[in-house]
Structures are given as structure tokens and as C-alpha cells.
Amino acid sequence: MTPRAIDIDINTIIPHRDQMQLIDEIIEIGGDETISCSTVTNKWPLFNKKHVQSIVLIELVAQTAAAAIGWKKKQRKDDDGQGKGWIVGIKQAEFFIDKIPVNAIIETTTCEKYNFENLTEILGITKIGSKVVGRVYLQVVESDL
Numbered sequence: 125m126t127p128r129a130i131d132i133d134i135n136t137i138i139p140h141r142d143q144m145q146l147i148d149e150i151i152e153i154g155g156d157e158t159i160s161c162s163t164v165t166n167k168w169p170l171f172n173k174k175h176v177q178s179i180v181l182i183e184l185v186a187q188t189a190a191a192a193i194g195w196k197k198k199q200r201k202d203d204d205g206q207g208k209g210w211i212v213g214i215k216q217a218e219f220f221i222d223k224i225p226v227n228a229i230i231e232t233t234t235c236e237k238y239n240f241e242n243l244t245e246i247l248g249i250t251k252i253g254s255k256v257v258g259r260v261y262l263q264v265v266e267s268d269l
Contacts, residue, residue, distance in 0.1 A: 184230060
């Protein structure tokens with residue numbers, strides 16, 4: 125059974141639009157873990173006839189992490205609603221498949237592993253069904269400006 129999506133307007137917590145918005149639904153958000161669901165389409169970046177390249181999993185992890193960070197910012201009473209810049213580094217990425225077929229449903233789970241001041245380290249796990257297809261570690265630095 126597919127988990128039910130939470131009623132969140134994704135556009136209000138992550139800045140992606142059009143074909144770069146890969147997340148369809150937020151399934152769980154809060155605490156240190158966020159889960160999103162995405163369906164691969166032929167409009168995705170890196171589409172090649174019947175599939176997308178697995179490197180797109182990095183973007184799924186980044187968008188799910190952005191949703192988590194955006195949600196936390198919206199919950200803070202001192203958030204002015206003005207987005208600040210982020211610098212995102214890929215600390216490590218492992219892909220367990222090369223190609224992801226169109227219409228595959230990908231569940232992405234991110235977990236905050238480390239946070240100090242404006243640096244956050246995030247682990248993202250992507251699955252198709254019960255099969256882990258990618259593991260990505262991101263380092264996110266938020267600008268003070």
C-alpha cells in the first residue's frame with residue numbers, strides 16, 4: 125500500500141518549477157526525516173527514450189532535503205519567508221541501477237545526520253518498491269546573507 129501524501133503545497137517550501145520539480149508528494153515530514161514520492165516521466169531531466177539516468181537520484185535527494193529544510197523554516201516564527209542561498213555539495217553518491225524506467229515510482233527518504241550552525245549533512249535513500257536504488261550524502265551550507 126502506498127502511504128498517503130501530506131497536504132503540503134510543495135511550491136511553498138522548495139523553489140523548483142516546471143520540469144525541474146521532481147517531487148510529486150510529501151509522504152512524511154517532521155523531525156529529522158522526510159519522505160517524498162516521485163513518478164518518473166518523459167519530461168524529467170536526463171530522459172533518454174525510455175528511461176532517465178540514475179544520477180537524477182541526487183536531485184531527488186536534494187529536493188526532498190529542501191522540502192525538509194523549507195518546512196522547518198516555515199515552522200519557525202522568526203522566519204521572514206525570504207529564501208536565502210544554499211550551497212550544496214555531494215559528499216558521496218552510490219547508484220545501484222544505471223537507468224530508471226519511465227513510470228517508475230521512487231520513494232526518497234532523507235535524514236539529517238549532522239547539523240551545526242548553517243551546515244547540515246543529509247543522508248538520502250532512494251527506493252523503487254522495496255529495492256534501494258541509490259544512496260546520497262549531501263552537505264548543505266545556508267548563506268547568512
